[in-house]
Amino acid sequence: MRFFPRFASLLAAALFSITCARAQEVAGPFTQQQAVAGRTAFMANCTGCHGATMDGGGGGAPALTGPNFQEDWLNKTAGQLFRFASTNMPLNMAGLLSRDTYIDLVSFILAVNGAKPGAVAFTGDSDVRIGTIADGRTVAAVLYGEGPYAPPSFPAKAGPAKAGPAKRPAKKRR
Numbered sequence: 558m559r560f561f562p563r564f565a566s567l568l569a570a571a572l573f574s575i576t577c578a579r580a581q582e583v584a585g586p587f588t589q590q591q592a593v594a595g596r597t598a599f600m601a602n603c604t605g606c607h608g609a610t611m612d613g614g615g616g617g618a619p620a621l622t623g624p625n626f627q628e629d630w631l632n633k634t635a636g637q638l639f640r641f642a643s644t645n646m647p648l649n650m651a652g653l654l655s656r657d658t659y660i661d662l663v664s665f666i667l668a669v670n671g672a673k674p675g676a677v678a679f680t681g682d683s684d685v686r687i688g689t690i691a692d693g694r695t696v697a698a699v700l701y702g703e704g705p706y707a708p709p710s711f712p713a714k715a716g717p718a719k720a721g722p723a724k725r726p727a728k729k730r731r
Contacts, residue, residue, distance in 0.1 A: 584675030585690045586635050586683040587664035589705060592674055595665025596702050598658050602647060610700065611669060618648075622669050622700075627693030630670075635683040635690075639663045643681070656681065667691055668699045668706070 600609070608614030611621040619625055630638060643659040645651050654662075664679050672691040699706045 583673070583690050585664075585667050585672035585679075586677065586685050587660075587667060587672075587674055587679035588676070589668075589674035591661050591664035591679055592668035592699060593665075593702070593706055593708055595661035595663070595668075596699070596706065597708060598654070598662050599665055602654060602658075603662070606648060611666075611695070621666050622695040623693060626666075626670055631686075631688035631691070631693055633687055635663065635667060635679065635685050635687060636681065638666065638687065639679075639681040639683075642666075665699070669696055670694070671696055 599607075599611075604614065606614055606616055606618035607621055608616075608618075612623070613620040613625075619629065639659060642663055643652065643654075643656065646659075647653055660679050660681050663681070664674075667687065667690065668674060670687075670691040670693050672687075698704045702708060
């Protein structure tokens with residue numbers, strides 16, 4: 558009968574590995590554009606408490622990536638994360654941001670935690686379990702806005718060429 562507990566633990570480890578591998582293959586319920594917009598919103602609204610690297614910033618706020626995020630969120634849904642953020646954040650100013658901003662923020666948080674963007678925009682009402690799309694390991698390119706996660710660049714405005722300082726005509730002597 559000792560075979561069964563050993564078999565059960567091996568089976569559990571195999572299933573966990575398959576789930577993590579699958580999380581990297583399945584697209585998340587958000588678009589890349591939402592994740593990019595979410596990074597901008599995060600930097601403007603969330604870094605004061607959660608830190609620019611989402612590590613909790615030393616101010617007592619929970620980390621939004623890594624082991625703490627894994628423990629708190631991988632068994633919950635993207636919709637639950639949206640509802641929590643939109644009804645509790647920013648601390649003492651819950652609901653301050655627009656619905657679209659909260660949607661973008663959750664998309665960014667999911668992407669930083671390993672979820673791949675998909676073709677369908679996140680609406681806040683997803684029952685996708687976070688652990689099936691993300692593994693909780695920080696994706697640096699998303700966090701730092703690099704590569705496909707870089708904010709769009711806008712071409713410089715075309716205008717008249719700037720000339721050097723105007724020269725005054727020399728005064729004629731009489």
